[in-house]
Amino acid sequence: MPPPTPGSAAHNARPAVYLHVGAAKSGTTFLQQVLWHNRDRLREHGVLYPGRDQAAHVRAAFDLRRTFFREASDPATRGAWHELVAEARAWPGTVVISQELLAPARPRWIRQAMADLDFADVHVVFTVRDLGRQIPAHWQEDVKNRFTTPFAEFVASLRRRDWPAYESARLFWGLQDPVAVLGRWGEGLPPERVHVVTLPRPGAPRDLLWRRFCAATGIAADDHDLSGTFANPSLGLSETQFLLRLNETLGDRVGWHVYNEDVKLFLAQQVLAGRPRPVRIELPPEHVPWATERAVETVEALRAAGYDVVGDLYELMPSAAAGPALGTAPAPPPDEVRWAEVADVGVDAVAALLRRVRESGDRAAAVPGAGIAVRDQIDMLRAESAGLLETTGLLVHDAAPLVERAKRTARERYPAAVRLRGAYRRIQGGTERPGAETGTR
DSSP, rough: OOOEEEEEEEHHHEEEEEEOOOOSSSSSHHHHHHHHHHHHHHHTTEOOOOOOSSSSSHHHHHHHHHSSSOOOOGGTTTTTHHHHHHHHHHHHHSSEEEEETTTTHHHHHHHHHHHHHTTEEEEEEEEOOOHHHHHHHHHHHHHTTOOOOHHHHHHHHHTTTTTGEEEEEHHHHHHHHHHHHHHHHHSSSSSEEEEEEOOTTTTTTTTTTHHHHHHTTTTTTTGGGOOTOOOHHHHHHOHHHHHHHHHHHHHTTTHHHHHHIIIIIIIIIIIGOOOOSSOOOOOOOOGGHHHHHHHHHHHHHHHHTTTTEEEGGGGGOOOOOOOOTTTEEEEEEETOHHHHHHHHHHHHHHHHHHHHHHHHHHHHHTTTTTTTTTTHHHHHHHHHHHHHHHHHHHHHHHHHHHHHHHHHHHHHHHHHHHHHHHHHHHHHHHHTTTTTTOOOO
């Protein structure tokens, strides 16, 4: 059954919280952009998309799961989940929380989340795309997060019976398997409060995914602006191969926060993702039968669970690679490196990074005092500290006579106060003497 529409009598009986927990690379960035840029319109219709900035839901997911990126930490995540929950608790209507990093949460953290949200009817939403598109998209996303696993090795780990022994496979299935993810997040929930939203096939109207998401959450789809949103584009094959080799060369010599800022967010997502005419990474034909078998198992399990499905589960069936356009060469296997193209990507990357270094230098040079040598700046600070210490000492010295003058003025102007103070001291002295009340010595 569809969820109650915000503002309806059924909805107002008890608030609802929709947890959109994944999957990564299934249009989540697009949906989150729509939700963020339409916060005011959503609030007018009784729907809250909480958070003080666009990263609030990311921090909340990390905080709930007590984790962060490999070999890194961020103190800004502490308390982020409870901050989001407090905002949701104070809202009388529908709340939407959306972050794909919630998908791999362990059962104990899910139980914690459900306990924290016990003031509302919790719904779980999972957007899902076919493996034919998800596997290549997820692989290049791993590469953007400094993984160095070749594509063939990546797919081989997904197909193994002992896949939990492989980090890349654990990460993939933890984020992408709708049966396992919803089995954890949907445990104890009525099946009608677990919503599976399938991604449309390529070529579908741009707003169709948004409309399906709205159908799952009860949001009015037509009253929102989609013009200022963007998706999370995947890298092309040569761009991914270049980044893969950059990761191998860098190793662990660059900390996560530097890598995240300069390589992932700037180089990968701004420079490389924006290169013209990228060669799309496709699932090689030899893997399509296995992916289809896995998709059939997934569809049967989702149907058996009785979840609310928005879209068509048939859309989870992977299709063979589209093939080359007339007069063009077929797409190369993902691990076949075309060095000339990779070198071309490298030229663009070096040029972009040099421009970034120059711009950073220009900004630093514009800071007042930037041209003064560090040693001279330290000497200036020492001189200023000494001057401040001397001034503070003078103020203390000058303040003492002021206090004495104030006391003398009070005695002269208010003699009654002086007599009262003397009487108070005599009384205190009498009561504090040992044996004053009993007469004992």
